[in-house]
Amino acid sequence: MQDEPTPIELTKSVADFLRNDIAPLISGHPAFKLRVAVNILDLVTRQLTQGEGSDAAEVERLRALLGADGTVTELNRALADRIAKSEVDLATPGLAEHLWQTTMDKLAVDQPNYASYKRELSRGGG
Amino acid sequence: MIEAELSRSVQRWYPGATGVAGVARLSGGASQETWRFDIVHPDGSIGAILRRAPNGYGAAPTRAAGLAAEATLMQLAFEAGVPSPRVMHVLVPDDDLGTGFIMQRVEGETIARKILRDDEFAAARPRVARQIGGVLAGLHKLPLSKLPELRHMSATKEIGEFERDYRSLNWPKPVFELALRWLRDHDPGPSAEETLVHGDFRNGNLIIGADGVRAVLDWELAHLGDPMEDLGWVCVNSWRFGEIDKPVGGFGSREELFAGYEAAGRKCDPERVKFWEVMGTLRWGIMCGGMMQRFREGPDHSMERAMIGRRASETEIDLLRLLAPRGS
Numbered sequence: 001m002q003d004e005p006t007p008i009e010l011t012k013s014v015a016d017f018l019r020n021d022i023a024p025l026i027s028g029h030p031a032f033k034l035r036v037a038v039n040i041l042d043l044v045t046r047q048l049t050q051g052e053g054s055d056a057a058e059v060e061r062l063r064a065l066l067g068a069d070g071t072v073t074e075l076n077r078a079l080a081d082r083i084a085k086s087e088v089d090l091a092t093p094g095l096a097e098h099l100w101q102t103t104m105d106k107l108a109v110d111q112p113n114y115a116s117y118k119r120e121l122s123r124g125g126g
Numbered sequence: 127m128i129e130a131e132l133s134r135s136v137q138r139w140y141p142g143a144t145g146v147a148g149v150a151r152l153s154g155g156a157s158q159e160t161w162r163f164d165i166v167h168p169d170g171s172i173g174a175i176l177r178r179a180p181n182g183y184g185a186a187p188t189r190a191a192g193l194a195a196e197a198t199l200m201q202l203a204f205e206a207g208v209p210s211p212r213v214m215h216v217l218v219p220d221d222d223l224g225t226g227f228i229m230q231r232v233e234g235e236t237i238a239r240k241i242l243r244d245d246e247f248a249a250a251r252p253r254v255a256r257q258i259g260g261v262l263a264g265l266h267k268l269p270l271s272k273l274p275e276l277r278h279m280s281a282t283k284e285i286g287e288f289e290r291d292y293r294s295l296n297w298p299k300p301v302f303e304l305a306l307r308w309l310r311d312h313d314p315g316p317s318a319e320e321t322l323v324h325g326d327f328r329n330g331n332l333i334i335g336a337d338g339v340r341a342v343l344d345w346e347l348a349h350l351g352d353p354m355e356d357l358g359w360v361c362v363n364s365w366r367f368g369e370i371d372k373p374v375g376g377f378g379s380r381e382e383l384f385a386g387y388e389a390a391g392r393k394c395d396p397e398r399v400k401f402w403e404v405m406g407t408l409r410w411g412i413m414c415g416g417m418m419q420r421f422r423e424g425p426d427h428s429m430e431r432a433m434i435g436r437r438a439s440e441t442e443i444d445l446l447r448l449l450a451p452r453g454s
Contacts, residue, residue, distance in 0.1 A: 033429065036429045036430055036433060037429055039433060040429055040432070040433060043433075043436060073298075076298045076299075076300060077298040079298075079300045080298035080299065080300050080302075080303045081298075083300055083303035083304055083307060084303050084306070084307070086307065089304075089307070090304070090449070090450055096446075096450045099300060099301055099304070099446060099450070100446060100450070100452065102300075103301060103439060103442045103443050103446055104443075106439040106442070107439055107440070107443055110436045110437065110439045110440070111436075111437065111439065111440055114440050114443070115366075115368045115369075115370045116363060116370055116440070116443045116444055116447055117440075117443055119370065120443065120447070120452070123452060123453075
């Protein structure tokens with residue numbers, strides 16, 4: 001076990017430093033690049049916070065759908081193959097729900113401000 | 127800097143020009159550049175834009191029409207009354223500027239978020255969806271006999287290319303597989319008529335002023351094919367920049383788009399438009415994957431490219447909203 005602070009706390013401290021102390025000092029193209037950098041660190045923080053839980057739930061759903069075991073990558077590859085071969089489609093019980101839940105979990109990390117995501121979240125499906 | 131070459135060039139083909147001023151690089155990658163500058167003239171300076179591939183970067187990527195074709199198309203559009211910058215000069219070897227062309231600079235805004243937010247454009251916004259319909263109709267009416275050599279595309283061919291691109295990424299995405307299946311199952315077949323297709327007509331590639339659309343830019347993906355492709359692409363959610371209830375570039379409704387198109391004497395096929403919107407959403411998603419691949423393997427190791435890779439999930443939620451909508 002590694003010592004603390006955790007990677008989440010460390011990453012967040014760098015993001016906060018860049019956002020609060022450096023951003024006000026620069027302008028133009030470097031300021032744009034800095035915004036991108038801060039966005040990356042924020043994304044990494046969200047993934048470190050949420051990623052493990054959502055990956056575990058995704059694996060559970062994929063196991064149930066496919067009746068097989070594997071890593072999250074292997075199971076996604078298997079599901080992709082089955083959709084490509086038309087062995088499963090939107091009529092397959094659980095598929096639409098699985099894809100929606102997985103996609104919502106991805107957006108929560110990638111782009112929580114994306115308008116389509118916020119709209120779907122307001123429907124009560126997160 | 128290219129100021130000396132530009133200065134020599136304009137003095138050769140612009141009567142009375144004495145040089146150039148305010149030369150600044152605007153954007154573009156290594157293979158294609160955009161520069162702004164003013165042609166200095168005793169009667170007043172003239173705003174201009176140079177689009178070029180520098181010497182040694184002549185070969186166009188497989189899907190690009192090429193700068194020479196782009197220049198011809200913009201000039202044809204301009205002559206037909208489609209809002210487009212006037213092409214002033216096509217580069218020749220003596221210019222020593224590579225290949226490309228110089229066009230008149232059109233004042234206005236191209237940054238979609240500003241166009242959709244700033245007060246300056248508030249009066250224009252409600253008109254733009256219908257205007258876009260008229261502009262696209264004009265573009266689709268350009269006579270085939272005058273067009274430069276362009277590749278022929280069809281829905282079937284495009285699905286095949288996207289599938290190949292997607293598989294080459296080795297990036298298993300169940301939602302993309304679902305979209306590919308849907309596209310194959312709903313392929314409307316060859317279009318009854320083949321026209322010029324702009325190929326990248328969207329908010330972000332238009333110059334907008336207080337009066338609405340002033341110019342259509344970025345013709346590099348122009349091809350021959352189903353005119354409904356352009357109407358579907360302009361509706362892709364990624365180009366609504368948050369205004370998700372206004373499908374046409376965040377400006378207005380499909381009905382307004384179709385009304386503008388039909389008022390200019392052309393017919394719409396809403397089913398085909400929907401098909402191309404799904405295709406376009408997947409297309410941008412796969413392009414995001416391409417950015418990830420280039421970030422990882424290519425010379426452009428930029429943060430922006432890396433982050434675009436993480437925007438593929440935006441197209442996944444939009445594909446689900448199109449193909450498997452949840453109860454409202």
